[in-house]
Amino acid sequence: MKLDVVNLTKELVSYKSESLLTNVPVTRHVMGILKGLGFQVEQLRYVDKNGVNKLSIVARLGCGRGGLTLMSHDDVVPAKQEEGWKQDPYQVRQAGGRLYGRGVCDMKGPLAATLCAAARFKAADLKQPVFIVVTSDEEIQARGAWEIVNRSKLFRDASSGYGLICEPTKLGVVYAHKGSMSIRATASGRAAHTSTLKGKNANLDMIPFLVEMKKINDLVLTSKRYRNDEFTPPHSEWSIGINDHNMATNIYPVTSTCTINYRPMPGTSIEGLIERTKKAAKKHNIKVEVTRPGEPVYTDPTSAFVATSLKVSGTRKARTVPYGTDGLAYRVKMDNLVVLGPGDIAQAHIVDEWVEVDQLRKGVKLYERFIDHVCVLGKD
Ligand SMILES: [Zn+2]
Structure with missing residues (x-):
């Protein structure tokens, strides 16, 4: 399947999956793509405290344990055009090499980049599995990630491997964040x-x-x-x-x-x-x-995984960020976690949220190189 990161980002943004609303339709859309790519998909449903249906998924291409996991969330913070948006925040506007819309940066654009990267591989090419995780409620206390940590069978298989939390870091490697x-x-x-x-x-x-x-x-x-x-x-x-x-x-x-x-x-x-x-x-x-x-996420900056992340991303030094991610749940089961994704967190959660198309395309390439390194070549 050939996927284009810009078109896919537009499709995902068109679902209004604010954390207080349901994320089931957008997650089903992602599930359809993953199944089309040959992934096995595990669904984790729950009803949140307001009675709203939520869905998180863990998907695997290839078989076995470990490998590489690419993690995203598909809920977004609220947006209304009246707040000063130049367009309906759920209809992406493309201008001057940028996409504008709620979630283009945090983090439906990065999620689309992981799907586009995974689309280049077939199960038969892989020595180690590729996992894709998509959660609900990241923006409100990471409930979806906790459901995965507590209930997912596939995540148990993934947790001995490497985990990339694909939140925006301008494609730099982040080894720790606050809790x-x-x-x-x-x-x-x-x-x-x-x-x-x-x-x-x-x-x-x-x-x-x-x-x-x-x-x-x-x-x-x-x-x-x-x-x-x-x-x-x-x-x-x-x-x-x-x-x-x-x-x-x-x-x-x-x-x-x-x-x-x-x-x-x-x-x-x-x-x-x-x-x-x-x-x-x-x-x-x-x-x-x-x-x-x-609790905070912390992966030893001198570990093999951080070294690999620096090499694959072509970055010199790993850093920390003050904001949190779903990693605060994953860390309970997964030791090797870094945050690494396209776009800048400063462009998220704002009116006219934006991301550079170039960052998304570079993100696709980076995730491809990562999958190739860990899952096809089977290197550390
Ligand atoms: Zn986010």
Whole structure:
């Protein structure tokens, strides 16, 4: 099958697979292509917490274990033309060597590049298998990747091999990224007209808790313990959000919410910070929920896999990125992971999201060379 990366990107973008909506139709489209290329496809379905059907897939060309896995997600962050897009964000516009549309960069363009690369190979050519993974819900806590890690039979076969997370890195090799942790703290009050003094203002419990959260933020931004110089920036923020949902100044706020987001780095433990948060919450009658989508990804930059990635991509030095990927789930089963893909993350999640056609075409070539190196030639 001959696939063109530009046409395929346009097709994939035309499905509005925002994370809150279903990704089943676009994933079925990808499945159809993979089956046409001779891949065996495993489907992992689930219903998300809003009752929406989701589908992630793991596909294999060739047989056996190990080999090379190319990983993408097919959900996108929301987009509306009213936000200032020059066109319907789900109809790709091509101009000046670029594609514009939601997901062209993050990451339906890179996904299309992996499919185009895989299309050049036949199972009979392969000494080792090629796997393609496509997930749902990457943009919201990587649920699809966790379903794969916990349930997929094919991923178990893939996990002893090399994994490329094909998110945009301008085709540079990324050996580590930060993890993800979030906290939701809720204080409750009692409703009444403020003139009666009979209600309870939820903010009064929240205020001392917030003071403590600010102290933690000061700590993580200055202390050596929470610093890792392999990253830019070398610290993560204890990012505090506050909301008391109050509609009028003469009503007692009855629910006061604080949200915390933190990106843990390899080699820094945050257990103590979580304990400190729970203790402060208890002291001030606040309910806390801690969500930990995953730990940081770290593949030794001196490992054989990173060396291979540098050689195949023609890059001199591997680097780190501050954002997260599905890798925070994959790392539980897969030791050799790097992030390597066309496009620039700075062009993602924005109005008029774009990617250079040249980057996508180079991405296809790079993934072809990688498949050839690992799966056809059977090299490390
Ligand atoms: Zn992404």
